[in-house]
Amino acid sequence: MNSAPGRPKLNSHPLGGQRPAQRWSVGATLPRDTRDTLFLLAVIAWVVAMQIGHIPWWCTALTAGVLAWRTVLALKGLPLPGWAWRMGLLALTLGATWATHQTLLGRDAGVTLIVVLLALKTLELRARRDAFVVFFLAFFTLLTHFFYSQSLLTAAGILIALLGLLTALVNAHMPVGRPPLAQAARIAGGMALLGAPIMLVLFMLFPRMSPLWGIPNDGMTGRSGLSGQMRVGQIAELVLDDSIALRVRFDGEPPPQRDLYFRGPVLTDFDGVEWRPLRSGFPAHMELQANLQVSGEPVRYEVTMEPHQRPWLFLLEAAARAPQLLNTQAFMTPELQWLTRRPMNELVRYRAESHPVFRHGPLTTAVALQDQIELPAGYNPRTLMLAQQLRREVGAGPAFSEALVNAALQRLRTGGYTYTLEPGVYGQHTADEFWFDKREGFCEHIASSFVILMRALDIPARIVTGYQGGELNAVDGFWTVRQRDAHAWTEVWLQGQGWVRVDPTSAVAPGRTGSLERLRAPEGALAGAIRTLNPDLSAQLRAVWDAVNNRWNQWVLNYTQGKQLDLLKNLGFKSPSWTDLAYVLMAVVVLVSLAGAAWTLWERQQHDPWLRLLQRARQRLHKLGLNNAHNLPPRTLAAQAQQRFGDTPFSHSVTQWLLKLENQRYSRESPVSLATLQREYKQLAWPKEGNQ
Known part of the structure; x- marks a missing residue:
């Protein structure tokens, strides 16, 4: 995937294509490929930042350095590093991982490697497929956060990262022009909302054969303040x-x-x-x-x-x-x-x-x-x-x-x-x-x-x-x-x-051991400032946050196998089992599939009423002897109709109607609505097929 020798230096574009190296002064408008690359790097930085507490210090430093390097290359339009640099950094990563964890396998070593590999992959964003590899590698890295915590804060951070990655992915499928990131973000948010019901059904009914994100720790060092000795x-x-x-x-x-x-x-x-x-x-x-x-x-x-x-x-x-x-x-x-x-x-x-x-x-x-x-x-x-x-x-x-x-x-x-x-x-x-x-x-x-x-x-x-x-x-x-x-x-x-x-x-x-002088952990700067300014507000905020966390634990993390079976009891099953749960899930999948098929048929019938109206007019004109192609626009149809029917009232009316139909589609300030055009179509004095 490296550029051939003797070719001019090229700058990469994560959404496909390459362009000659250019330098952009501070304050100048960034080209789209640079803007999109910087946005993707920012999302990756957020994904990696959430893992700082679980990866070695050198991993954090190396990842930050690589992302900063890639940012400079994008801003200045410089060529990407060659394979020797990437192989050297990869070898350094493997050696440091082995020295830290004494293995390249397991949870901690695997997370360390996946974080660095995600950063290194940004150094070879030369084609659209490279960008897609980065997207899905980042999605996988998101999942690794649940290996360490399933708290509400972790879920909120992952949701932000997910929306960012979806925005970048949608943006990658909009190669023409310079669509604003806000538009891609709206589409990504809509996709997330459409997928939420599916996620909820799977969460409620998918058989839980093990704890949510259950993976044994590498050691027996738990979070408890107690130990066996x-x-x-x-x-x-x-x-x-x-x-x-x-x-x-x-x-x-x-x-x-x-x-x-x-x-x-x-x-x-x-x-x-x-x-x-x-x-x-x-x-x-x-x-x-x-x-x-x-x-x-x-x-x-x-x-x-x-x-x-x-x-x-x-x-x-x-x-x-x-x-x-x-x-x-x-x-x-x-x-x-x-x-x-x-x-x-x-x-x-x-x-x-x-x-x-x-x-x-x-x-x-x-x-x-x-x-x-x-x-x-x-x-x-x-x-x-x-x-x-x-x-x-x-x-x-x-x-x-x-x-x-x-x-x-x-x-x-x-x-x-x-x-x-x-x-x-x-x-x-x-x-x-x-x-x-x-x-x-x-x-x-x-x-x-x-x-x-x-x-x-x-x-x-x-x-x-x-x-x-x-x-x-x-x-x-x-x-x-x-x-x-x-x-x-x-x-x-x-x-x-x-x-x-x-x-x-x-x-x-x-x-x-009493209610007075209970031991308290040292507070952060923000919490300490709030407590100093308003102790009651600090206590209330802490209580509300604890209550919200508790609800998250009770209704999400503690949604166990037993609760799934209790749900089936509420649905009428006397002695529910995993077989019944599988049947219910299959029934839901079938119903959703049938509903999707019905929606597709309905949408096909309702798809773009403007095109359906144009197609009706095209078919009617064809029956009147007008040899029109299926891809002709209304303006061309109007010209053919005027030539075919001459200087007649019908020719004038159908020509004006076709021009208004085109204006309604492509003009931002069209005074005529589609419903009005549909009524006017029915009112046109169409001649009989044998009398034109």
């Missing part, structure tokens, strides 16, 4: 994530905010640095059992959970019954954590009920409780000495366990301990540094140090992670739980009571 003291500064983790709607009056504990992983094993889930060496019949006992009226609610790539379900403490979950089963571990058989890599909604008043675990000493008091040797010696001091002051043995717990909490309240998101990096003895040196930290430091002290006191204890609190959205009535609400609290085992929740963070900072 907790490494204490290795984070010097905790940056709050304001993204949404859960949305909860209560059937009745919700519990107080301080009681909203959504239970997640329970961490028991501790090696001195990291907490992990229990890996007990006891036989199955000797392991601790849940022994959950609930009382009182349950709290009923519905949870919409964002994907986090782990098999965890977050329920209020404590849920005795499995949540109502579509297409998968949930089960409860002995630590009261609810799990599923597969990772939650899609938006999921489930109903559940929990009892704020509950009791669980053994009521008397069990051998398996030994796992809950083990501590690694050689760690936190000063905390062990603190435990001995508390035994001397309060007492030792199971009878004094509750008093020892209260003594530790009192120390947290009165010992000058503070809650902070910037505690600095801790050393080897994290509990010692917290209790005696730093005296500050966030929930993981406080919970870990508290559990270590409890175990040093021979009180079984463990860490529970999850989410605590949330905020009520007054617009839609949902409680919004964000990633910044991720929390760690503790459970201690007391004789005759079983496991008891103890949140040591609330002893240090009561506002962390």
Whole structure:
């Protein structure tokens, strides 16, 4: 596709054809090919910009450089680079992709390659087919955005890009003259509107054999603020994530905010640095059992959970019954954590009920409780000495366990301990540094140090992670739980009571678990300015946006297989199946096809009434002996009629009528309407075929 040697330098035109290189001064009117190329480059830049957060920095820089280079070439009318440049950039891209991802396959590596290839393809826009390759490559790149996010903002950005690409595509099919881009945009918008019903039908009825845009992530690094383990003291500064983790709607009056504990992983094993889930060496019949006992009226609610790539379900403490979950089963571990058989890599909604008043675990000493008091040797010696001091002051043995717990909490309240998101990096003895040196930290430091002290006191204890609190959205009535609400609290085992929740963070900072002084992520410049100028407006805008996002999640992303079958039930199917869904979709396709065929027949009959009227006149004149061709315009027919019929009243009337018919078609200021011409045609004194 390169120009032959010895030929003059040519500038490319994405809509086909080539022209001699020309230079255009600033302010001069751009030729059409340059204008169209710049518009296409702008649309591609928008498509690529949406991927900046998911592609390597070098990919962003290389793509921006190529698009800027192509823009300069278009503006100055310079020839496109040869194959050596393109091959060199392609080799550089392949090498950098391999160095970054260690593969050329997979989601992330594939998206990186497709973005760069889209930019490189603009360097060889020498023919119409090259432009079409760019169009459809850009359409495919649009789809890759859904691999990372299906949010409302992503959908809005893709819609803008889609309309831009459709405009460029329509413009490419208008090769004559210099049609304005606004005209192409109107046609593209009309095409999108015509396709919207088809898209809606396919969205509602096309069988969903997997989640919407479901593709497994390359790793298990989800968006959740929680993980399967907790490494204490290795984070010097905790940056709050304001993204949404859960949305909860209560059937009745919700519990107080301080009681909203959504239970997640329970961490028991501790090696001195990291907490992990229990890996007990006891036989199955000797392991601790849940022994959950609930009382009182349950709290009923519905949870919409964002994907986090782990098999965890977050329920209020404590849920005795499995949540109502579509297409998968949930089960409860002995630590009261609810799990599923597969990772939650899609938006999921489930109903559940929990009892704020509950009791669980053994009521008397069990051998398996030994796992809950083990501590690694050689760690936190000063905390062990603190435990001995508390035994001397309060007492030792199971009878004094509750008093020892209260003594530790009192120390947290009165010992000058503070809650902070910037505690600095801790050393080897994290509990010692917290209790005696730093005296500050966030929930993981406080919970870990508290559990270590409890175990040093021979009180079984463990860490529970999850989410605590949330905020009520007054617009839609949902409680919004964000990633910044991720929390760690503790459970201690007391004789005759079983496991008891103890949140040591609330002893240090009561506002962390109450309605006051909730943690907030840092705001952007615009949000901060709005909050400064009008705090109420900022809160209202945020609530409205959250509510709109929630509706998007509920009605679009959460349109699952079960909802499709529910739709069939509403249509009268008693026990709908995938076969019924396929039949309904086929019936809709047949009906739409028949409707399209009927529309085509009707349109054929109604197509261009001006041409039909001219054809009627042409046929009538032919019967009167006028040998006219089917492609003759009305003016030529008028001249032939005047010559054929001479100076007669009919000749004058039919000639004037034909000229008015032509004027009505091609003049912008025609005083005669087509309906008037149709009436005049019927009023013409047509001679009989044998008397002309």
